[in-house]
Every structure is written in C-alpha cells, then in structure tokens.
Amino acid sequence: MVSLRPSENDPLIPRGSPPLTNNHEVPKSADLRRPASGPLEISRSTRYGILAGIWIANFLSTLNQTLVPTMLPSISSEFNQSNQASWLGTSYLLATCTFTPLYGRLCNVLGRKGAHQTALTFTGLGILLCGFSRNMETLILARFLSGIGGGGLLTTSSIVVSDMYSMRSRGLTQSIASIFGGMGLGFGGPFGGIITDWLGWRWAFLLQLPLFFISFGLTSYNLCYVTPGKGKSAKEVLKRIDYGGSFSLLLTVGSILLFLSARYNEGLPWSNTMVIVSLVTASISCVAFFIMELFVAREPVLAPFLLKQKIPVLVGMSNFLVASCNFSIIYFFPMWFQVVLLTNASTAGLHLVPNSVGLSLGSVFAGYMMHKTGKYKMINAVFGCLPFISTVMIASLREDSGPYLSWLCIAPLGFGNAVVLQTMLIALLVRLPESQMAVGTGFGQLFRGIGQVGGVAISSALFQAKLDTELRRRIHRPDAEELILKIRQSARLVNTLPLDLRKKAQESYAVSINAVFVFAACCTMLAYLVRVPIPDKDLDSQPKQQDAAPAEESGPSSLAPSINDPFIDSPDEAVENEDDDGQHILPGAVPHRRLSAFESVDSVMDLESDLVGESARKTGAHSSPRKNRTTKIDK
Known part of the structure; x- marks a missing residue:
C-alpha cells in the first residue's frame, strides 16, 4: 500500500507547482485552472490554424510592398504628382525597416498573439485609409501607417515558427511561408494593375480587408500557446525598448x-x-x-555584438544588396511596359507573375534541399548567380524584344533570390544559440528592410535624374521646360503626346529605366561576391537551448558566447564575456547592456502580459523547456 504521507525525501515544492517569485509570492496573474500548452505541445490542427493565420498576414504584407508600382501612373496622374510617387513605396518601406525591430520586444510585452494582432491592426487601418485618401499627402501617410504593421507581421510570424519547429524543420517551414511571401511579391503588381483597370486603384486596397479579418480570426482562436521563461511586467519590458x-x-x-x-x-x-x-x-x-x-542603449536594436563577427556582417550586406536589387526591379519593371511599350496596367503587372512563380519555387526548393541534406552553401553558390543573369537579360530589353525574353527574363531573379534569402537566414541562425534566434532574425531583417528602402529610393533618384537629362537632350522648343516637367510628373501623359514628342519621351523613359536595371545588376553581382566567403555548416549541429538556471548556479553570464562556445566557428568570431567597461563579468552578475532589443537578460524570451496576448505564463507549472527540439514538419 502506497503511503500518501509526505516524507523527508519529498520536495518542498511539488512538481508542477508554480515557482515562487522574487518576493516569494505566487503571481496573481497565474491561471492555475487552465491547462497551458507550450509551442511543441499543441495539436496538429492548432498548429496548422496558426500557420494559416500568420501566412495569410505574410501574403498581405508582401502584397502591399509591390502593389503600388503598376498603380503609380494612375495615382500620380489623378493627383498630378508623378515626381512624388516614389514616396508611396518608400514611406511603406521606411516604416517597415524602422518599426520591425520593435516587434521582437512587443512579442514579449503583448504575447505572440498580441504583437501579431497589433501589427495586423496597423496594416489593416493603413490599407483602409489608403482606399479613402483624397490627396497624395494623405495617401503617403496611410502607406506609412500600414508599413508600421507590415514589417511586424513578418517578424512575429518568424518568431512563431521558431517557437514551433526545430532548426532543420524550420528551414522547410520557412520556405513554405516564403511561398505566401513570394505570391504577395509577385501578384501585388498584377493584382494592382487588373483592379486599377477594372474598378480603380482605390479598390486594390479595399478588397484586401476581408483577408485581414480571416487572419485575425485564425490567430485569435489558435495562437494561445505559452512560452517558457521568467515573468516580467509590461512596464519593465517597455522600459527596455530602444x-x-x-x-x-x-x-x-x-x-x-x-x-x-x-x-x-x-x-x-x-x-x-x-x-x-x-x-x-x-x-x-x-x-x-x-x-x-x-x-x-540598454538593449540596442542593431545588436552590436553581431557586427564583431564575420558571418553576420556578410549576411547583412548580402541582404541589403539583394533587397536593393529586388525592389529596384519590381518598381520599374512594370513601368517599362506601361510607358515604353504603352501596355495597360493589367498586362504590365502580369509580367511580374514569372517572378512570383520563381520566388515560390525557389523557396520550396531551398527549404527542401536544406531539410534533406542539412547543407546550404552549394545550392547558394550554384543558384545564387541566377539573379545576375536575370538582371542582365532585363537590362537588354528593347522595344522589339520577343515575348519569350520579355515574359521569362524575370523568372530566374525570383528563383535565385528566394534561394539566397532562405540559405542566408539559416546560415546566420545556425551560428547562434536558440536564445539569440530573435536577435539574428531581427539583425537580418533590419539590413533587408534598409535595402528595400534604399533600392526604391536610390533607383528612383537615379531614374528621375537620368530622365530629366534625356528629356532635355531630346526636346528643344519654347515650352520645353514646362513640357519636360509635365512628362516627369505624369507617366500617362506620354500616350497622349503627338507622335514625334511621344517617341522622344518613350526613348527617354527607356534609357532611364535601363539605367535602373544596370544598377540592380551591379547590386546582385556584388551580393554574390559578398556571400562567397560564408562557409558551410551542418544544420544538425545546432546545440539545444539549455534550461534557465538560477544566477548562482549558471556561472558566467550566457549573454555572450565564449571562445569555447560550440556556436562559434573560430576564436576570432567569439565575443568575450565582458561588460561595457571591458571588465570580466563575475558569476551571477548582470551586464549593463544586452545583445539587442530582442534579447532578454535570462537568455530566453521574457513572458508576455497575460492581459493582452493570452500566450503568457507567469508560472512554470506547465513550462515546456525547449530541450527536445525534434518536432517534425507535419507533427
């Protein structure tokens, strides 16, 4: 007969009971009546519901990045401000690259669900305002507002996938996620062009709203898992935002x-x-x-410790150059067909479909190969040269180019860049412990976001400067100054000009757009050269996250890898375990500054507010330590 009487061998705090806080009190927010599930413990249907919700949001986010190019002639002609039209793209991307890093911390404050739905709300509100804008200034502001949430959707979805899957399965899962991103990038142009021709450009924004509600509903119902770590109040976490x-x-x-x-x-x-x-x-x-x-900054956005390591710096440079190339092409490729060949917006947008197909296929291919082989360098070296080949073909476009070249020249760009972005993300993350996954993700996305802004802004400045020069070289008449300004401000005016002037305007646009394509080719070639020194690494070698230990038992702070750290390939890449003053950190001491705004002092994600996110846990009763990360993709 088993005795139920406690003995001296029984623990003082039974297994499964909530741990005591620093004040030795059970947190009031702890919900002991509701069983909690960690990200690895949720059911298959719940996991698929989460993925569907966040991937629909990914599609909407990337769709809005490329929605505008085929709509620019219509929008700029309605407001008669073509020379300011580039702000419709750069304002969205500016907000994306600036606010994206903050969502790593918001995932801690509001929970995965709260952060994701905050981003979804900003994006949806911005899209709604875009549809009802009555002037260019309001439209630019609305695009900025939607960009605040757009980058957050990509960040939160990446963090959620990192919660639910192992490193090796994560590559395949992220590649499937990239299908939705690729569809958004590729179909944004055709969708914008078709809707603009049929219903007007405002409906291209308004028709997205039902998908926002679907994504919001799916994440509200399914995204309720809990994450391990110490509880922090929202006030404490908000103080640490940079x-x-x-x-x-x-x-x-x-x-x-x-x-x-x-x-x-x-x-x-x-x-x-x-x-x-x-x-x-x-x-x-x-x-x-x-x-x-x-x-x-106490927790800097930039993660300066990564700037001391060769691989993160090379990955960041590659992301910047690849994004610059991508968005230079995406924003000016449709314009070639609309202004030089005088096609309608629908046909011009459809020329981006091969890019979308290439992005989707490249993402799946890269994810499958990394999942199958556990390697990434070879496929990067072989298929990473495709974007340069593609941009060279795009730059060779002429008015008499055949249909095969004009329709298929952009396909290798999408496929190759999808392979590059997937492999570079894994190349960065595989060299970091799991406690720094959000740091690495944010680091790569920051450079990618700046590259997107830079690609649109630099290519637009190059295009406008070249267009002004070419128009002045060709048009010589008393009202040339006024006419040149009108042609620059309204691309649709080209089709209404007399035959002789129209030919000169088309030639000027063709030369100017071609200069942008050459700029994109230089970016992608430089990106390929930057990636060459990045070595291969077995994806199965990623060590597992260690359980959080009390300070007095954990030894020196784990915030920075040591020279013996298995995540570091060589001693030159190690970050010494020192504080800001160069002094060695004693066991149990807390450094003054941390790795980045994504990193908590406990080397795990801080717990979220239980008032908003519903995916927080102040207790350890149902904690799911991430020490058994062998979840299959179809679990």
Missing part, C-alpha cells in the same frame, strides 16, 4: 529619402535649404544612431 535608436534610425533613413527626393526627384539645386537641411540632418542622426547603439 526608443532612441529607433527614432534616430527613422530620422536617418527619412532624411536620406527627403534629400534624394528634393535633390533628384524635384531637381532642387545643392544650395536649396531643403537639400542642405535634409543632408545635415541625415548625417547628424546617423552618428547619433551609432552612438546610441554602441554606447547608450
């Missing part, structure tokens, strides 16, 4: 965009006040950003 770094980054990128727009899109002279002020502001805020990140 507001100074985020604001200085926004001011830096925004000022650069304003400078490029004033100097090249508007054609203002160097002595103009707007040009001088924007350039000076960009320089000062850029210096302020690096000072904040390197010396001031």
Whole structure:
C-alpha cells in the first residue's frame, strides 16, 4: 500500500507547482485552472490554424510592398504628382525597416498573439485609409501607417515558427511561408494593375480587408500557446525598448529619402535649404544612431555584438544588396511596359507573375534541399548567380524584344533570390544559440528592410535624374521646360503626346529605366561576391537551448558566447564575456547592456502580459523547456 504521507525525501515544492517569485509570492496573474500548452505541445490542427493565420498576414504584407508600382501612373496622374510617387513605396518601406525591430520586444510585452494582432491592426487601418485618401499627402501617410504593421507581421510570424519547429524543420517551414511571401511579391503588381483597370486603384486596397479579418480570426482562436521563461511586467519590458535608436534610425533613413527626393526627384539645386537641411540632418542622426547603439542603449536594436563577427556582417550586406536589387526591379519593371511599350496596367503587372512563380519555387526548393541534406552553401553558390543573369537579360530589353525574353527574363531573379534569402537566414541562425534566434532574425531583417528602402529610393533618384537629362537632350522648343516637367510628373501623359514628342519621351523613359536595371545588376553581382566567403555548416549541429538556471548556479553570464562556445566557428568570431567597461563579468552578475532589443537578460524570451496576448505564463507549472527540439514538419 502506497503511503500518501509526505516524507523527508519529498520536495518542498511539488512538481508542477508554480515557482515562487522574487518576493516569494505566487503571481496573481497565474491561471492555475487552465491547462497551458507550450509551442511543441499543441495539436496538429492548432498548429496548422496558426500557420494559416500568420501566412495569410505574410501574403498581405508582401502584397502591399509591390502593389503600388503598376498603380503609380494612375495615382500620380489623378493627383498630378508623378515626381512624388516614389514616396508611396518608400514611406511603406521606411516604416517597415524602422518599426520591425520593435516587434521582437512587443512579442514579449503583448504575447505572440498580441504583437501579431497589433501589427495586423496597423496594416489593416493603413490599407483602409489608403482606399479613402483624397490627396497624395494623405495617401503617403496611410502607406506609412500600414508599413508600421507590415514589417511586424513578418517578424512575429518568424518568431512563431521558431517557437514551433526545430532548426532543420524550420528551414522547410520557412520556405513554405516564403511561398505566401513570394505570391504577395509577385501578384501585388498584377493584382494592382487588373483592379486599377477594372474598378480603380482605390479598390486594390479595399478588397484586401476581408483577408485581414480571416487572419485575425485564425490567430485569435489558435495562437494561445505559452512560452517558457521568467515573468516580467509590461512596464519593465517597455522600459527596455530602444526608443532612441529607433527614432534616430527613422530620422536617418527619412532624411536620406527627403534629400534624394528634393535633390533628384524635384531637381532642387545643392544650395536649396531643403537639400542642405535634409543632408545635415541625415548625417547628424546617423552618428547619433551609432552612438546610441554602441554606447547608450540598454538593449540596442542593431545588436552590436553581431557586427564583431564575420558571418553576420556578410549576411547583412548580402541582404541589403539583394533587397536593393529586388525592389529596384519590381518598381520599374512594370513601368517599362506601361510607358515604353504603352501596355495597360493589367498586362504590365502580369509580367511580374514569372517572378512570383520563381520566388515560390525557389523557396520550396531551398527549404527542401536544406531539410534533406542539412547543407546550404552549394545550392547558394550554384543558384545564387541566377539573379545576375536575370538582371542582365532585363537590362537588354528593347522595344522589339520577343515575348519569350520579355515574359521569362524575370523568372530566374525570383528563383535565385528566394534561394539566397532562405540559405542566408539559416546560415546566420545556425551560428547562434536558440536564445539569440530573435536577435539574428531581427539583425537580418533590419539590413533587408534598409535595402528595400534604399533600392526604391536610390533607383528612383537615379531614374528621375537620368530622365530629366534625356528629356532635355531630346526636346528643344519654347515650352520645353514646362513640357519636360509635365512628362516627369505624369507617366500617362506620354500616350497622349503627338507622335514625334511621344517617341522622344518613350526613348527617354527607356534609357532611364535601363539605367535602373544596370544598377540592380551591379547590386546582385556584388551580393554574390559578398556571400562567397560564408562557409558551410551542418544544420544538425545546432546545440539545444539549455534550461534557465538560477544566477548562482549558471556561472558566467550566457549573454555572450565564449571562445569555447560550440556556436562559434573560430576564436576570432567569439565575443568575450565582458561588460561595457571591458571588465570580466563575475558569476551571477548582470551586464549593463544586452545583445539587442530582442534579447532578454535570462537568455530566453521574457513572458508576455497575460492581459493582452493570452500566450503568457507567469508560472512554470506547465513550462515546456525547449530541450527536445525534434518536432517534425507535419507533427
């Protein structure tokens, strides 16, 4: 007969009971009546419901990145501000690259569900305002608002997938997620063009709203798993957000965009006040950003410790150049057919479909190969050259180019860049412990976001400067100055010009767009050269996350890898375990500054607020340590 009487061998705190807090009190927010499931313990149907919700949101986010290019002639002609049309793309991407890093911390404060639905709300509200905008300024502001949430959707979905899958399965899962992203990038142009021709450009925004409600409903019902770690109040976590770094980054990128727009899109002279002020502001805020990140911010957005390692820096540079190439092509490829060949918006947008197909196939291919072989370098080296081949073919387009070249030249770009982005993400994450996955993800996305903004802004400035030069070289008449300005402000005006002037305008547009394609080719070639030194690494070698231990038992702080850390390929890449003053951290000591805004002091994700996210846990009663990460893709 088994005795139920406790003995001296029984633990003081029974297994499964909530741990005591620092004040030795059970948190009031702990819900002991509701059984909690970790990300590895949820059912298959729940997991698929979560993936469906976040992947629909991914589709909407990427769709809005490429929705505008085929709509630009219609929008700019309605508002008669074609030279400001590039802001419709750059405002969205500016908000995306600036606010994306903050969502790693919001995942801690609001929970995975709360952060994801916050991003979804911003995006949906911005889309709604876009559909009802009555002037260019309001439309640009609405695009910025939707961009605040757009980047967050990609970040939160990446974190959720990292919660639910192992490193090897994660590559395949992320590749499936990239299908939805690829569909959004590829079908944004055709969708915008077709809807613009049929119903008007406003409906291209408004017709997206039902999908927002579907995504919101799926995540509300399914995204309720809990995450392990110590509980932190929302107030404590919000204090650690790098507001100074985020604001200085926004001011830096925004000022650069304003400078490029004033100097090249508007054609203002160097002595103009707007040009001088924007350039000076960009320089000062850029210096302020690096000072904040390197010396001031408690949890910097940039993750400076990764800048000391070769592989993250190379991956960041590759992401920047690949994104610059992608968005230079996506924003100007449809314009070639609309202005040079005088096709309608629907036909111009459909020319982006091969890019979408290539993105989807490349993502699945890269994910499958990495899942099958556990390697990534060979497929990157072989298929990473396809974007350069594609951009060279695109740059060779002429008015008499055959249908095969004009329709298929963009397909290798999508396939090759999908392979590159998938393999580079895994190449970065496989060298980090699981406690730093969000750090690595945010680091790569930050460079990718800046590259997207830079690609649109630089290519637009290059295009406008070249177009102005070409038009002035060809048009010589008394009203040439006024006519050139009108042609630059309204692309649709080209089709209404007299035959002789129309031919000159088409030639000017063709040369200017071709200059953008050459710029994209240079970016993708440089990106390939940057990736060559990145070594291969077995994906099965990723060590597992260790259970969080008390400070007095955990030894030196685990915030920075040591020279003997198995995540580091060589001692040169190791980050010494020192504080800001270069002093070694004693066992149990807490460093003054942490890796980035994505990293918690406990080397695990902080628990979220139980008031909003519903995916938080203040107790360890149902904790699911991530020490058995062998979940299959179809679990």
